[in-house]
Amino acid sequence: MADSLLFNPRTYDPAHFDPETRRLLRATVDWFEERGKRRLLEDYRTRAWLADFLAFAAKEDLFATFLTPASAAGRADQRWDTARIAALNEILGFYGLDYWYAWQVTILGLGPVWQSDNAAARARAAELLAQGEVFAFGLSERTHGADIYSTDMLLEPDGDGGFLATGSKYYIGNGNAAGLVSVFGRRTDIEGPDGYVFFAADSRHPAYGLVQNVVHSSKYVSEFRLERYPVAAEDVLHTGRAAFDAALNTVNVGKFNLCTASIGICEHAMYEAVTHAQNRVLYGRPVTAFPHVRRELADAYVRLVGMKLFSDRAVDYFRSAGPEDRRYLLFNPMTKMKVTTEGEKVIDLMWDVIAAKGFEKDTYFANAAVEIRGLPKLEGTVHVNLALILKFMRNHLLEPVDYPAVPTRLDAADDDFLFRQGPARGLGSVRFHDWRPAYDAYADLPNVARFREQADALCEFVATIAPDEAQSRDLDFLLSVGQLFALVVHGQLILEQARLTDLDRDVLDELFSVLVRDFSGHAVELHGKDSATGAQQAWALGAVRRPVVDEARAARIWERVEALSGAYEMAP
Numbered sequence: 281m282a283d284s285l286l287f288n289p290r291t292y293d294p295a296h297f298d299p300e301t302r303r304l305l306r307a308t309v310d311w312f313e314e315r316g317k318r319r320l321l322e323d324y325r326t327r328a329w330l331a332d333f334l335a336f337a338a339k340e341d342l343f344a345t346f347l348t349p350a351s352a353a354g355r356a357d358q359r360w361d362t363a364r365i366a367a368l369n370e371i372l373g374f375y376g377l378d379y380w381y382a383w384q385v386t387i388l389g390l391g392p393v394w395q396s397d398n399a400a401a402r403a404r405a406a407e408l409l410a411q412g413e414v415f416a417f418g419l420s421e422r423t424h425g426a427d428i429y430s431t432d433m434l435l436e437p438d439g440d441g442g443f444l445a446t447g448s449k450y451y452i453g454n455g456n457a458a459g460l461v462s463v464f465g466r467r468t469d470i471e472g473p474d475g476y477v478f479f480a481a482d483s484r485h486p487a488y489g490l491v492q493n494v495v496h497s498s499k500y501v502s503e504f505r506l507e508r509y510p511v512a513a514e515d516v517l518h519t520g521r522a523a524f525d526a527a528l529n530t531v532n533v534g535k536f537n538l539c540t541a542s543i544g545i546c547e548h549a550m551y552e553a554v555t556h557a558q559n560r561v562l563y564g565r566p567v568t569a570f571p572h573v574r575r576e577l578a579d580a581y582v583r584l585v586g587m588k589l590f591s592d593r594a595v596d597y598f599r600s601a602g603p604e605d606r607r608y609l610l611f612n613p614m615t616k617m618k619v620t621t622e623g624e625k626v627i628d629l630m631w632d633v634i635a636a637k638g639f640e641k642d643t644y645f646a647n648a649a650v651e652i653r654g655l656p657k658l659e660g661t662v663h664v665n666l667a668l669i670l671k672f673m674r675n676h677l678l679e680p681v682d683y684p685a686v687p688t689r690l691d692a693a694d695d696d697f698l699f700r701q702g703p704a705r706g707l708g709s710v711r712f713h714d715w716r717p718a719y720d721a722y723a724d725l726p727n728v729a730r731f732r733e734q735a736d737a738l739c740e741f742v743a744t745i746a747p748d749e750a751q752s753r754d755l756d757f758l759l760s761v762g763q764l765f766a767l768v769v770h771g772q773l774i775l776e777q778a779r780l781t782d783l784d785r786d787v788l789d790e791l792f793s794v795l796v797r798d799f800s801g802h803a804v805e806l807h808g809k810d811s812a813t814g815a816q817q818a819w820a821l822g823a824v825r826r827p828v829v830d831e832a833r834a835a836r837i838w839e840r841v842e843a844l845s846g847a848y849e850m851a852p
Contacts, residue, residue: 283840285585285787287370287547288848289313294367298692300357301364304342305371311336312375317644317850320376324647327498329456330382338412342368343386349394350694352406359694360394362598366540366591373544377651378498380541382414385453387537389415391530392462392478394699396517401480405460413459417534418481419527422450422503428476428527433465435477435511443467443511445479448491448503455502456490458483462517463506464527476523480515481506521703528704532612535658536598539591539615542623542655546584549648551848553577553630556637558845573633574838580629581841582791585783586774587619587626593777599689601697606710607683610672610769617665618766620655627652644850666762667755671707673765674746677739680714688780715768718775725785726828727792728775734799735768737823745815760806767799790837793827800824 289309294302311333312320322328337343346368349360365387372380393405393415405415424430433447445465455461460480467475481488487509495501518526554577560567567573594611601608627649631638638645656662719735722728741761751757771792778788800823806812807820 283844283847285588287374287544290848296690297364300345304340304345305367307340308342308368308371313851316852318852321642323498324376324378327496329500330379330498333379334382334412334414343383344409347387347390348406348409349696349699351696352402354406359692360698361692362595362695363690365537366595369537369540370544373541374548376647377541377545377654381453381499384534384537385417386415388417388530388534389458389460389462391417391533392517392526393480395526395529398514398517400514401517408459414454414457416452416454416458416461417530418449418452418461418463420449420451422448428464428524431464431466433463434468435465436468441513445506445509445511448505450503451494452502452504454500455483455504456493456500464523473524474520476520477516478518478523478526479511480517481509485509525704529701532609532701533698535616536612538655538658539587539619542620542652543584543587543591545648545652546623546626549627549630549645550580550584551844552643552645553634554841554844555846555849557633558842567633568842576629576633577841578790578834578837579794580626582787582794582837583622583626585787586791587622589774589777590770591615591619593773596686596689599695600686603702605683607712609707609710610669610676611773613665613668614766614769617656617662617669618770621662623652623655663759666759666766669766670758670762672710674742675710676712676715676769677742681711683713715772718772721779722775722788725789725792727789727796730825730828731771731792731796731799734796734823734825738764738768741819745813745819751811754811757809757811760802760809763802764799767795771795786833786836789833796825796827
């Protein structure tokens with residue numbers, strides 16, 4: 281029997297979506313399955329551009345259906361629906377990050393357009409989507425990275441109300457083929473934030489120079505240069521501070537997709553790894569007969585389930601967001617940092633089991649082991665997101681407010697608030713509902729209760745011995761605190777989703793045994809930091825806990841893992 285918690289192409293039927301969404305998701309799965317594993321791996325090795333996939337997407341109107349918001353739609357089934365976007369992320373990650381990447385950077389490229397009041401640019405984007413074109417997000421630069429304060433893309437007024445743009449961009453996905461590139465720059469005649477401009481460029485224009493693909497991959501991560509590129513008034517998407525806000529708000533929308541791509545990668549790799557381990561005989565015994573192998577695969581399985589639970593619940597908060605509810609601003613860096621680093625752990629655990637098999641050219645796993653590393657790093661670094669998460673810690677842990685309950689959001693609605701988020705500031709004023717009831721609902725599970733002890737201890741830390749002024753400048757110390765806080769938030773949304781989906785209690789308790797170990801590990805790390813005070817060191821050791829061991833529960837989890845052997849294998 282297929283595991284209902286993991287995506288399996290053999291049994292996939294997204295019945296919770298409307299008929300057209302179901303058809304498109306299933307058609308995407310069928311397209312990959314019909315191509316087969318040999319072609320999938322060969323295209324990856326030869327770094328072939330994704331022309332066949334993009335032709336399929338154009339034929340099915342896939343991107344246009346999923347990425348045209350209702351405000352620009354020409355058909356009733358077109359909308360910006362984060363739930364079905366997440367579902368497609370998972371499918372594309374399952375078959376290969378290169379496919380997901382072309383789709384992901386199209387989402388980023390559309391962000392500034394759909395946030396713009398420029399009706400002509402919006403109509404142009406909708407038409408390009410209908411034609412099957414991809415998009416690009418021209419923000420990063422070789423020298424400055426994503427430091428948009430220091431952009432060297434310069435726009436010189438041309439005297440007729442437009443500009444001539446000159447400068448380079450770097451790390452720009454789809455820069456080789458995008459029908460529209462949303463480019464961030466600054467005017468030469470206005471100093472400071474008021475001079476920022478977001479404008480639309482065309483990669484086929486003679487003044488657009490494609491320099492190179494900066495990676496050896498089917499992902500075309502381009503460097504391009506504009507040389508006196510003519511920017512007409514109808515090409516301008518945002519000016520001044522609104523351009524700055526559009527950049528950050530686009531990241532809020534687009535980089536959320538990292539989590540579900542990571543999930544898809546781990547799911548495909550897990551089928552391969554468990555099947556191999558179960559059928560591999562070592563010293564006269566199946567590899568899976570060894571206790572450490574069972575532990576590693578079981579840990580990988582429950583971590584992966586946790587990734588899915590957190591990400592699914594985060595979708596609900598994105599879809600229910602509004603000017604008075606900005607909780608998504610915490611859950612977004614959590615998906616970018618916590619879920620994707622969990623993905624790395626899942627792959628590493630399985631790789632320790634399958635060992636040399638994980639390098640073989642005829643496995644998906646060999647690709648997964650490489651590509652899983654990129655996801656935590658596609659949005660700056662883990663450190664950037666941890667530092668962002670810390671901004672919410674006190675309000676989240678100590679100062680909850682009342683919010684109406686957020687339901688599961690699988691309805692066919694347009695998530696229009698994501699394109700009218702407003703100014704990208706005021707993070708310290710974001711408030712949260714009380715995290716404790718999610719834990720209270722499962723207080724009878726031994727490891728949830730034990731982790732709750734650690735979460736309460738963290739509240740005590742923040743209330744009584746929080747980092748002082750000097751420690752607040754010690755990012756190395758703060759990041760350890762951030763890891764502890766992230767675990768509490770991770771556990772909270774996992775528990776909320778577990779309750780909404782009636783998750784198997786064995787799976788949940790086994791997952792929290794892992795989280796108890798993780799919290800203890802980060803507490804010990806904090807204890808060893810150079811700037812930790814004596815009180816903080818004592819607190820750290822006092823927060824260490826041992827998970828509650830239950831051999832019968834562990835055996836039942838192993839049965840679930842073992843059942844993955846042979847449950848899915850991609851056609852040759």
